[in-house]
Amino acid sequence: MADKVYSPPPGPPPGYDASEFQTPSTYEVDQSPPPYHNWEEAVPDTATFPPPPVTGYYCSGAGNASSDDAERAHDFCNRVPLWKPMKPSRAVYSRVENDDFHPVRPREFNGDLSIISKGTWRGTTREKNGDCTIVTNLPLYFPHENSPLVTEKRKVIYFEVKLLYLGAGPGSGEADSSGLSIGFLAQPYPTWRSPGWERGSLGVFSDDGCRFVNDSWGGKDFIAPFQIGDTIGLGMVFSLPEDINSAPGSGSRLEVNVFCTRNGQRLEEWDLHEEVDQEAGGVKGLEGDFDLYGAVGLFGGVGFEVCFDRSGWLHQPE
Template sequence: MTKKTYAPPPGPPPGYSDASRPGNGPPTESDNTNLGPLPPYHNWQEAVPDTSTLPPPPVTANYISAMGNASSDDAERAHDWCDASPLWRPAFPSAHVYQPVQKYQIQHLKSSEFNGALSMHDDRWRGHTRDGNGDCILTTILPLYFALADSPFVTERRKTIYYEVKLLGLRAGPSPRDASGLAIGYVAQPYPTWRSPGWERGSIGVFSDDGCRFVNDSFGGRDFTTPFRVGETIGLGMTFQLPLDVNNARGTLKLRAQVFFTRNGELVGDWDLHEERDVEAGGIEGLEGDVDIYAAIGFFGGVDFEICYHPRGWLYHPE
């Protein structure tokens, strides 16, 4: 992730002067004796409406990760690559393409930056990256979500995609630069192969080292959960639903999209993809259900892992 620093202005923050108060000490009740009668307190509880029904405020973003950051050169190269590589337009899948995904027969596309091994064992993919492996990504060859076949605008039913990853081991080196970890996520293609999911356009990811979640965020992500522990099984899913006012939405509004995160078979967090976002946040292009979406796992350093796409191997079962 790129690093961003902030230099505070010199000197103390501006404030009110206390020079006119006798003794310059803390105010006392006697300080008010020569000021006349005090105005009545304003009953703000009657004036302020109930805010419980308002949407939550945006989650504050981090400028850098507290655990580790990719080089700014890698980030700039990825930004330029995305600018020159438009998202793929969705195509309606043939039965030969669509049916294997519905039967959870998932295959992977290893990036050239992925140095390690990957093999299938009883509905699970087991693999590892080599010690010191740089940032890389492993994606599914076919999308888990086909926009022209799975969209609730087409089927009039909600669509959920989900998978789980078990963290089997982390083989960190002697220095902080040799740290190891993974990110579980989704991407819209094409996507730069030297970047983890969540860092670039059309991607989302939750990271093992700091528990932050990223949505098109090349800075430090947003606080979300605790770091993953070796032996834990974590899952990430997305649910797409029709807009509430579907009669007026077709062609004008986006699908509702909810992201949810699980640990060891328990739902521990979720968020609305269309949540209020601060001005520093990237967009959500490619994640709103109008293009195909692929499962994606990012790695850095030496990681041992297991991936499960079939429901019979999941610890958590979405509704």
């Protein structure tokens, strides 16, 4: 099946007001369908909307996006709220449970992208392609179905990306490398930005191994850079606090841990709620109270394969 380029629906996307948020067990069901209910034909593309305690960096030592792209993305996020989570239909949730995810190809993507089997994609971007992010057509995590506040069980989301090829980077400088990032995000998200750079997103980057959480600067040291042939996995674990009634100041806040794997071996992890630098943003959208999508950021010429089908993973999360 060929990949598709989607156009945005008329009017603004579903809104969300954080002050109205309730725990998932008391959500009100909105009668207007969320974007993923039209997953077969109308997954929105946001590309046409107008415009750290661990060692952190003000810029990347490998490659950096333009300040114009950053300003346009900041403006987008300031004006466009995150989509309010909805309860998925049975058909939609069945596809998610069956690992049947399709890629939403952004307008900024120049290259080839195809589905090679259920939940597995392969693609190549042209050399010097600018930053862009491919996102799953459906969320991997739904608060209404998956939140430990509803199920009283922890929830793990995970997928893997294999780095197949590296060509010329998006710029002209020797340090302006090509590469990819693997991450998760809440929608809508500016598709000309990699996951981890803007609100409601996190990502780990191949060129320097740094991790980003709503951080437009240089990220934080995390793992060694990816090598061609490496398969990198990223997962998030949502769980109830040990004592939900006595966690100081947390209310009903979930514990959220993020972990990374390389070639099937589990590497490092971090607590989402650890202290962050003043320059970096918060973690709103990633705490288990919004729908979360899988995302792969690309910059320069890159060959890659993405696997959401658990039967094809090198690492099997417990």
